[in-house]
Amino acid sequence: MPVKLHVEDLAARRGEDLIFQHISLVLQAGEGLVVTGANGSGKSTFLRVLSGLLPVDAGRVRLEGAGSDNLAESSHYLGHRNAMKRELTVSENLVFWQDFMGDSPGGRGLPVEVAIDALGLSGIGHLPFGYLSAGQQRRMAMARLLVAFRPVWLLDEPTAALDASADRMFAGLVRGHLEQGGIVVAATHQPLGIDGVRELRMTGFAGVFAEAGY
Amino acid sequence: MIALFLRDLKLSVRAGGGALIGVLFFMTVVAVIPFGVGPDLNLLSRIGPAILWIGALLACLLGLDRLFQAEREDGSLDVMLMQETPLVLSVLVKCLAHWTASGLPLVIASPLLGLFMNMNEVAIGATMLTLLVGTPAITFIGAVGAAVAVALPRGGLLVSILVLPLAIPVLIFGVSAAYAAVEDPAPFLPPFLILIAITLFFAVIGPLAAAAALRSSSD
Incomplete structure (x- = not known):
């Protein structure tokens, strides 16, 4: 059964401040959503509310067709921080997340070596994560999306610190995930370079939003 | 879960892990006592179990504040919070790994330090046994403090202050059981069984409370 993500009249607060309200949307399997907006307009808050890390102030979020x-x-949540240990090697980090997270029903994660190759970083799996450059670290953090299967990807500024070729490679990963019937929600400043992705424009404290074709 | 246990063990023995810091601190504390108290062998052997317990308690508290803070700083905590695996279970496994890396070495080092304090074999054995049973409780209590202070940049001292009052019963029953093994009229079993009960109690309460604190601290 294909997955379907419902967001109904969602609102969130940070402390006393209302960050956004009245966000409603439905994402079908294979659909992507790019969340854009100025700094501080609530993109990260929106993603953290979706991933359950911040409480919902009003409305609700529902996923159909997945295991739960x-x-x-x-979901996979890729935040500003990479969720990798500097002291462990790249492979150890990825093997850990693969074992710890497991696969959601309906798919399988890639073997760790294959995921490292897919990110274009073959041959450095044995290095401690802390030795890598910022861009390489970001790419390895993306490998976590591949080693454990999750139908929904929630990505917060995924391409920060990446060069142009890594941008294209990442667009390829996202496209591949969408083709397999996944859902991607990404907050970003740069266009992801993927066709047919919808856009949610956050406008800050006014809490109004506009949805438009991308 | 085994993956998490092994990862935490690996992290604590790699650079910056700090598993040995606790043992070194424990040795330092106990080793300076004879210099401070003086060469009165009877006095040393009488206060030995208590000194070992106090040293182990303080050493246990040393690395506790990093238990969840390190996970939070690199974003791993967010991923753990989202999993289907109950957070309580992850916290319990992290506590067990932390104890294996930093509590168990204290237990193993205690006989050597017991010799410093002129303790006899029975006293050394009893202290080692009570430390083995009692130090996990300190880790479980400390996990709650570490979870409460996870978002604070300098939470280390705060964790110790939060945790110490709750760890006092462990200290009292640990030391009294160790003394009971040496001094005849006092029975060994009652305080020892209470010590076991305290550990089992906090093995349940600690992870539950720590998981609740971690959930409410995410921002």
Whole structure:
């Protein structure tokens, strides 16, 4: 059964401040959503609310067709921080996340070596993560999306610190995930370079949003 | 879960892990006591179990503040919070790994330090046994403090202050059981069983409370 993500009249606060409200959308399997907006307009808050790391102030988020209707358990969240240990090697980090996270029903993660190759970083799997450059670290953090299967990817500024070729490679990863019937929600300043992706424009404290074709 | 246990063990023995810091601190504390107290062998052997316990308690508290803070700083905590695996279980496994890396070495080092304090074999054995049973409780209690202070940049001292009052019963029953093994009239078993009960109690309460604190601290 294909997955389907419902966001109904969502609102969130940070402390007393209302960050956004009245966000409603439906994402079908194979659809992507790019969240854009100025700094501080609530992109990260939106993603953290979707991933269950911040409480919902009003409305609700629902996932159909995955193993559980809890979106957090069926999603990958790639935040500003890479969730990798500097002291462990790249392979050790990825093997750990693969074992710890497991696969959601409906798909399988790639073997660690294949994921490292897919990110274009073959041959450095034995290095401690802390030795890598910022861009390489970011790419390795993306490998986590591949080693454990999750139908929904929630990506916060995924391409920060990446060069142009890595941007294209990442666009390829996202396209591949969408073709397999996944859902991608990405907050970004740069266009991802993927056709047919919808856009959610956050406008800051006014809490109004506009959805438009990309 | 085994993956998490092995990862935390690996991290604690790699550079910056700090597993040995606790043992070194424990040795330092106990080794300076004879110099401070003086060469009164009877006095040293009488206060030995208590000194070993106090040293182990303080050494246990040393690395606790990093238990969840390191995970939070690199974003791993976010991923752990989102998993289907109950957070309580992840916290319990992290506590067990932390104890294996930093509590167990204290237990193993205690007989050597017991010799410094002129303790006899029975006293050394009893202290080692009570430390083995009692130090996990300190880790479980400390996990709660570490979870509460996870978002604070200088939470280390705060964790110790939060945790110490709760760890006092462990110290009292640990030391009294160790003394009971040496001094005849006092029975060994009652305080020892209470010590086991305290450890089992906090093995349940600690991870539950720590998981609740971690959930509410995410921002």
